[in-house]
Amino acid sequence: MTKKNANRLEELNNAITLHPNSSNIKGMLDAYEKGMTDRAKRYAAFDKFYGDAKELFESYADSTPECKHLGDLYSLCICPGGRHGGLDKRKVEIFYGNRPFDSVTTIDKNLQPTKKLETAHGATLSYQRTDDGQVLCCLYPAASENFRPPEDFIILGVVKNPATLTSESKRHWKKFLAYMQVTCLDGKPSIFQRIRVFYIRNFKECVVNGTVQRRKASEFTGKIVQYAATVGLSGFIILFVTLAKESSDSTQAEKNRQEMLRIYSNIQASTQLIAKNSEAIEAEIQRLDQNTSKNLQLLNDAVSKNTTRSENAISQLELGKKVEDADDQKTVK
Numbered sequence: 001m002t003k004k005n006a007n008r009l010e011e012l013n014n015a016i017t018l019h020p021n022s023s024n025i026k027g028m029l030d031a032y033e034k035g036m037t038d039r040a041k042r043y044a045a046f047d048k049f050y051g052d053a054k055e056l057f058e059s060y061a062d063s064t065p066e067c068k069h070l071g072d073l074y075s076l077c078i079c080p081g082g083r084h085g086g087l088d089k090r091k092v093e094i095f096y097g098n099r100p101f102d103s104v105t106t107i108d109k110n111l112q113p114t115k116k117l118e119t120a121h122g123a124t125l126s127y128q129r130t131d132d133g134q135v136l137c138c139l140y141p142a143a144s145e146n147f148r149p150p151e152d153f154i155i156l157g158v159v160k161n162p163a164t165l166t167s168e169s170k171r172h173w174k175k176f177l178a179y180m181q182v183t184c185l186d187g188k189p190s191i192f193q194r195i196r197v198f199y200i201r202n203f204k205e206c207v208v209n210g211t212v213q214r215r216k217a218s219e220f221t222g223k224i225v226q227y228a229a230t231v232g233l234s235g236f237i238i239l240f241v242t243l244a245k246e247s248s249d250s251t252q253a254e255k256n257r258q259e260m261l262r263i264y265s266n267i268q269a270s271t272q273l274i275a276k277n278s279e280a281i282e283a284e285i286q287r288l289d290q291n292t293s294k295n296l297q298l299l300n301d302a303v304s305k306n307t308t309r310s311e312n313a314i315s316q317l318e319l320g321k322k323v324e325d326a327d328d329q330k331t332v333k
Helices: 003-018 024-035 037-062 066-073 162-183 191-203 216-248 250-332
Strands: 076-080 091-096 098-107 113-121 124-129 135-140 153-159 205-208
Touching: 037 066, 037 076, 037 091, 037 124, 037 162, 066 076, 066 162, 091 162, 124 162, 135 162, 153 162, 153 191, 162 191
Parallel strands: none
Antiparallel strands: 076 091, 091 124, 098 113, 124 135, 135 153, 153 205
């Protein structure tokens, strides 16, 4: 802070202390803010977004057909100033409200059964202006009393220049609807909305149990890099030790090389012998298969001939029987 601004701030504090209700304080505050040009411009840009937010997001809702399905279940609320009375000029919230979805019977403190409504609330898109004029953009999931996603909320990003909020709000709106469809009890997310939610859950910072978690994509990439570096370093060390050992004793290295060549030659000769024996075994198996096939064919022919002979003998017996029956009938007559 410059000396000039420090003096202005001291004068402003003295004026507020001496005359807390004075109308001149606002003028002094405005004059002091003009000296803080960058932050003042960010404040002014957010104030403009704050003023246009209701009309802007209502136009988004009117142009989105799926909002009707969600609107029949939850009520869409666009609240410059936040959901608690709209008094916080640093905040803009867009959210789907509460709805009952079931009722259960419980026992009260007097041991009497009583009906209790179970409620669920929708997702929230929140813009929070920080003291330095930047804007924190967050998504809060839809949830019920007994069912909620693991994350408390997702940080979509920090908008350093609030003047771009109007143009960026369309993308934020699409993420908000996708998150609502995926996390609410009666959502009907499309495949593209599931992909969008998968992206923000893995490539944006999530807050779980009040702690900011590392991006899942960064964590996964870090593990891959760590694994690759570990394997690569191990291979390099092994290669370095091997080369150093060989260079320190070239005679021993040559002996090792000759020994390896001899072992390789023995392995090659053994492999060729095994292959030759395998071919002989294969030929013998084929010969046995052929003999077996011939024997089966001969057996089949013999069975066929015997069957034919048996059928002929049976036919002759049946014919003789019929002739005898005919003769007996003539004799009776």
